[in-house]
Amino acid sequence: MYSFTEENYLKTILKLHLGGTQVISTNVLAESMQTKASSVTDMIKKLAGKKLLKYEPYRGCILTNLGKSVAVSTLRKHRLWETFLVNTLSFSWDEVHEIAEQLEHIQSDKLIRQLDAFLGFPKHDPHGDPIPQLDGKIAASPFFTLDQTKPQNQLVVCGVLNHTPDFLKYLSKYGIEIGSKLSILQINAFDRSIDLLLNEKQQLNLSNEVVKNILVQFTHQVA
Amino acid sequence: MYSFTEENYLKTILKLHLGGTQVISTNVLAESMQTKASSVTDMIKKLAGKKLLKYEPYRGCILTNLGKSVAVSTLRKHRLWETFLVNTLSFSWDEVHEIAEQLEHIQSDKLIRQLDAFLGFPKHDPHGDPIPQLDGKIAASPFFTLDQTKPQNQLVVCGVLNHTPDFLKYLSKYGIEIGSKLSILQINAFDRSIDLLLNEKQQLNLSNEVVKNILVQFTHQVA
């Protein structure tokens, strides 16, 4: 129905909306899509012609409900495939994004329904991001970042905000993954780094840059 | 590395080679690709330029070893994905071809290796076609068609030659699927139809048109 390129534009616009921006400017979109502003203008016009977004020249664009539904569906497919790659095919969380970028464009409603069922209707992908449901609803994340915590908090790692392979490999190297238990020992005021105990045995220090990209929740809760 | 279109051309040429044709003519390829001869000429020239096939103007083309390896890899991916869809996601054998046509172009060696392992290194796809192995070898089919059998033969259905959804649904309607047991009761000379016993309980008659598209082997053998 829609080309890979169209779906990628729509998904990127959706993510910018979800990031809190109402109207998406041409330059911001060009930056996000890693392309030129002139290319974006051309594509935006085409998408507007297909009623996928509202476009005001020199102002920017906003997804219509139609555009939003296409974008959410693509995001849902992306995150379900990432879950499949990690849970079923033993990939690590830093390897799956590129492959999911391809798989998210496979067209078959039944395929995604069956995949969802096979995976047990997961709520979150391997990076802790919510998987949009079949009805298009995207749950608000129940997690918070590690830099919003206090000493003595007992926490579980539930996701990350930075999705780059470098960051994910860095965490894996220290044994930090989804489900890891963290106890806050001390927050160092001078550099906002945190001393903590990982899985009740290993003590380590994480810089503020790392800490603000880790999503956690309290131990007693069940996601 | 190669575009979807290039991979589709290469895979189609490979199948024509496997069907026994040494040199593929422009018109035959156009027919197989459901496109025009002029488009084929353009594409063949491009593929020849990339050393994927040898092309002699007005004569036809033959895959090089490089072209063959790309084509075999695409065919392997197609058949592994079809197996995944049927074995893991509960699709029926008449629903998977279209989806596999998309999935076969996903680029990731590791993905296919992991999928193969997850599926238990299957030798045949849901239609009984051999799955090319990682080294590029395609096993000769150990099966023969139902019209090459004699009365009293005890057989197991192992595949089909006609892959159209219509034919596959027709077989499913009568309960004929991979693994079904067949006993030949009688071969009717006047129309070459066959009376047989399905799974030791149901008697039925299959036309020659159906019979020559069903692949079987003797009951005692294990594929």
Added chain:
DNA sequence: GGTCATTTTTAGACAAGTCTAAATATTTTT
């Protein structure tokens, strides 16, 4: 309110893949 910097759009070009129509080569028929 006018100038300047920035943002956005337009104009024109290109690559991939396709098509129709016309030209040319090959094969078959006489």
Added chain:
DNA sequence: AAAAATATTTAGACTTGTCTAAAAATGACC
């Protein structure tokens, strides 16, 4: 061996998505 039929290639055009360079609109500053 020439004519007719068939197969193949070429020429020119179109679509999608991209780019660079130039033009136009917008917003900031004085």
